[in-house]
Amino acid sequence: MAVYVYSIVATSHPLLLEGVDGVGDPPATLRAVYAGELSAVVSDAPQELRPKRRDLGAHQAVQERLMADGTVLPLQFGFTATGDEAVRTVLEERADEFSERLRALEDCAEYHLKAAQDEDALLRQILREDDEARELNEQITSGSTNPELPLALGELVAQEVQARQDRLATAVVEALRTFAREEVLSRPSGNDFVSVSFLVDRDHEDGFRTAEKDLVDELGSDFDLRLRGPLPAYSFV
Known part of the structure; x- marks a missing residue:
């Protein structure tokens, strides 16, 4: 099943996402995909994803909650992948790049x-x-x-x-x-x-x-x- 990708963080991030909903109607449940020292926050992607106010707000709410507890690489609204394994592959292949950007954005x-x-x-x-x-x-x-x-x-x-x-x-x-x-x-x-x-x-x-x-x-x-x-x-x- 296609997954919606919100952001990338370090695996050490606490990921305190209780009470925060994902995109879609009904709202999707958030989860993490892990690959070494990196994690991606994802959810199941709705069949039809459009930049509606509710979904834009949900996307932003995830970023803001993550920002409160650590450094985040926020992806633009609408980024999807074919599945968790595809997300994990990207994290592994671009690990150095993502890790460098996390360091550059630390405490900013x-x-x-x-x-x-x-x-x-x-x-x-x-x-x-x-x-x-x-x-x-x-x-x-x-x-x-x-x-x-x-x-x-x-x-x-x-x-x-x-x-x-x-x-x-x-x-x-x-x-x-x-x-x-x-x-x-x-x-x-x-x-x-x-x-x-x-x-x-x-x-x-x-x-x-x-x-x-x-x-x-x-x-x-x-x-x-x-x-x-x-x-x-x-x-x-």
Whole structure:
């Protein structure tokens, strides 16, 4: 029977999973597959597995319970194998790799930060600080009928927005990376100019959160910073 794989831990992990349900309806019972110094937390896989809220929540609950008692390599939602023996084979074949990542993630949690700047405030800033953009805008607002002016202003503003957001993203990451073992940048979406995950040592979490709050104060009300964590270290597996 197919099995659903939640995460990989050291065999020494206490695996205190009483009261935690697996995915599926009815919820599957959790169990461990052992291979030397590694274990995988699994359950029987439901016949139809979709990213429904209940199953996503169950997957996350397993990671959080395991995190509370030791280091975890959390797998993304939806990972399945053909059976326990297939899981054991993977654990054996990739034992060195998994063991190395467990050591790298020891006593750490993931924090994910996204940041956006108010578009109107950014546009006002560009028109105030960029001489060329300001001149083009003044010509347009003074009644010029030259059709090239709006196009030129639009291109200039787009380039300036990208340049400024790239600099902001770099500054945000640099302000926080001192407290992190590792970082992973992902492509921002929507109005965000940065989307980054940090692997933060437990001993540095207070300093990391304080630095993020200082950054919020420094950037001001035109910026929206959203910090999530501590999270299972999905981005660093």
